[in-house]
Every structure is written in structure tokens, then in C-alpha cells.
Amino acid sequence: MTQSICILGGGISGLTAGAFLAQHGCRVTVLEKAVTVGGSAGSYARRDRRFPAGATIAFGLEEDGLLTGLFGRLGNKVPAELLEHPMDIVLPDRTVSICRDRLRWQAELARAFPERGAEVLAFWKELSRIGETVFSVTSTGVSLPVRRLYDLGYLPAYGVKHPLRLLPLARRALWTVGDLLKAHGLETYQPFRRFLDAQLMDAAQTDCRHAALLPSSLALDIYRRGSYFVHGGIGQLSELLAARIRELGGEVLTATPVTSLNRENSSWRVVTRKRSDLYDAVVNSTGVSFGIGTSHAEDGEFSWGAFRIDAVLDEAFRHDHLDSRPLPFALQIMPEAGHPVYEAGGHGPVYVTFLPSVDADNEPVAGEVMMTCSIHTETDGWERRPKEAYQAKKQALTDAMLDAIEDVLPIRRYVQRTDAGTPATYERYIGKTAVGGFPLTVRNAILRPKSVSSSLPDFYLAGEQSFPGPGTLSSALSGYHTARAILGGRIGPSFSGYR
């Protein structure tokens, strides 16, 4: 009999799970709260402009990339542009240009960190060697924690083929990035530490002291594998998956928040304002709890919130700044200690992108440039009441972030409008104040990774809170792992072939 599966949440993880399940004959229904799919890797319309909801850069889209492999198996090809110069990390005393080409990157490290150039290069070489092995291991389809044989994917075969490659991973399994710095005598070299901290806040939701070395090595060096701008915005990834589910006979319903769940005999009743239906199994990819055991959010683990500014700049900004010296795709600006940005509730770097302006229907708008900015913030203290205090806090962080950007690049005189979004805005839009999953500490990533299986019968999880963790690529991988757990391993584990 055909298995009916209800996926709660139409972010990239839920849609990936749904597409694999539909491809393997399940009757799939995706219920999404927002009016568009994609969640944090989607978009929303604000005053007739469409802004990214969170993610802007995609990873894993190279020829042998993990996302290419996943999408390829679903019959989709992603229209994306490779970024040769994805980002500049602007530190108080220096700027580091992230580039894809490995030799140019080594030269950049030597230029940016001249005081300790040789050690920094040696550190990076070891980091990228570890990252390569982590990539190969991930390509085997292994899913942690291992509960069933199929969770191992092709790892046993990989271990037999390359026994020596796994040894360095095993030796460093409990290391943090800080431990590798120490091994290279770099633990007190602040400029390099600050640079790594800035990168890790986005990639691992924590800093050198706590970020687990194995996943962080892949995340820090992933720009050499390739980072991508998806044409039409990163939300296109979710749109493609939703279209695939519909093509395969499934349903994807937007503007349909799930309000409750109940176990009835051996089925799950899923209730929304408009429907109440029974399903054989449920996948919760929302990151929100619907009762005991239904979400990793119940574990009491810390998660960051995000604060963002969506701005429209006058076209003159392009003429004056972008045409003469093209900027990288993104700027990650780390204000110095004591900057008002921290007092106003920001944490870590201000992340800025300049994008072509598009209207609510994703059609180009001439005569302006879109600027999106985001920063980590704690979720507490952003409740909407009292209204005046909320507005004042929002304005203070907006002003401090714009000042931090202005110190690097004059933008203020081009600004036509700004709209800010707080954790309370995220809650209204995607149902939660905490975004970006849990920090990739050794505990979360290695010792107690969070499973896609749950203790409830026929109930599964997917998304940035589950293994392998935060980011669009990892969330999509978790969705694939969820589909495999439901299908009892009936889908092969290889994405693009492990090496």
C-alpha cells in the first residue's frame, strides 16, 4: 500500500525529504506556514521588493558537489553562477579576500597575515586536507548517529579502500579549531583568530574555542570547492524541489500552518486551520515543537537569532562604487570591540550583499540596488511588547549596523529606504525566533549528533537542527537522510560517488 507522509515545513530540508519520498512512491503532502517555500533559504516580499529571507550563498553545486548529486538524482539542474571572489572579511586592522583559486588563496593568506605567514599556511594546508577527507566521508552518505546499517552509507567500503585516510580524522575527532591553532603555535595570534571567528560564526554558529574541527574544516575551506549565486535567488532551490514533488503527484501547500498533531491508532492526525488529515508518517522539518519528542528544539540547546536590514540604494551607488572596483559577492564586516553594534544587541560580523533589485514577482527593477545585511543576535529581548522599547531597540541596531558598513563603504547617502527584521519578525514569518540550527560544537557535531529519527513511532525530523547541521547544503542532506530512514535504506547512499 502507498505510504502517506506529511512533511511539516517547506524549507529546503523538508522539500528535499519530500522530493526523495515522492520519487520512491510515497504520497507526499508538504504543509508550509509562509506564503512561499524556502524558509530561511527562501525570500519574502516587502513593499513590492523581494528580499532573501536569510541565505544568499549556496554550496555543493560544483560538478561533484553534494547538492549537485542530490538534485541530479531528483532530475533537477540548478542554474547557478560560480563565485571566484565570494567574500571580503573586513577586520578592524585588515581585510582578507576569500577567493576560490587555491594558489591565489595561499598568496592571500601570506599577504593578509604577514606576521605569521608560514604557520598560517601550514595551518591551512592541514585544515584543507582534513576538510577533503570529511567531504569524501560525507559523500559516502553516512548519517550520524548510526542507528541502522543503512546509516553507514558506503562508509565501510570507503574505510576498506582508504583505511589510512580515516586515521587522522579519528585522531582529531574531538578537536576544536582552537586545538588545531594550538598545534600550529597560532593560538595567541589574534588577527588570524579574529578572521576564523568571523567565518565560523556564519558557518558553525560559534567561534574557534568551541567549533568542532571536522565539520568546520570543510566549512572553512568550502570556498575552494566553490560557492555559488543561484539565479533568481537561493529560494529557487526550494521552488525546484516543490515543483518536483508536485510533478510526482504530491502536494505542497503554502500559507498552511500546522496547528497540532495527534497520534490516532497507528496514524498521525495533522491539523491546520483548513484541514485535518491522517498520515502513515510525519516529518517535522520546522524546527518547532508540536509536543514532547517532536523536535530537537526541546533539548534546551542554545541557538542564535538573526537581525536583518533590507535596504534599497540609489543606482548611483553602482556607478560610484561597483562599476569602478567590483565588490565581492558579500562583505563580512567585523566591527572592533566596543562598537555600538554590540551594545545594540548584535554579535559577530555584519554580513552585507549588494544584489540587483527585483520586485515582488522577482522581475528586475531598474534604477536601484538592493542591499541586504544581517547579524547574529540573541533571541531574548526582542518580544514586540512594549512596542516603543521594541522599536527603539530595532532602530538602535539598524543605525549601528549602517554605521559599521559606512566605515567601510559609503552607503548612507544612497539609501532610499530600509526595513529591519528582528527575531520577532522571523517568528512571524517562519514560526521561530532561533535560526541557523545549533552551534557545531564537539558535543553537537561529534559526541551527540542529532538524529533524523525520533523516539515517537513513524515520526521523523529534518533540518538544520539535525545532523549534519546548519546551512542550506547540510539541511538538504538531512532531508535526504530522513527520506532514507523512512524508506528503510531503499535509496542508495551515494550522491556523486565517493572517492
Ligand SMILES: Cc1cc2nc3c(=O)[nH]c(=O)nc-3n(C[C@H](O)[C@H](O)[C@H](O)COP(=O)(O)OP(=O)(O)OC[C@H]3O[C@@H](n4cnc5c(N)ncnc54)[C@H](O)[C@@H]3O)c2cc1C
Ligand atoms: C540570516 C541568515 C543567513 C544565512 N545565510 C546562509 C548562506 O548564505 N548560505 C547557507 O548555506 N546558509 C545560510 N543560512 C542558513 C540556512 O538558510 C538554513 O540553515 C537552512 O535554510 C535551514 O533550512 P531548514 O529546512 O532546516 O529550515 P527552515 O528554512 O527554517 O524551514 C522550516 C520551514 O518550516 C516552516 N514552518 C514553521 N512553523 C510551521 C508550522 N507550524 N506549520 C508549517 N510550516 C511551518 C517555516 O515557515 C519554514 O519554511 C542563513 C540563515 C540565516 C537566518
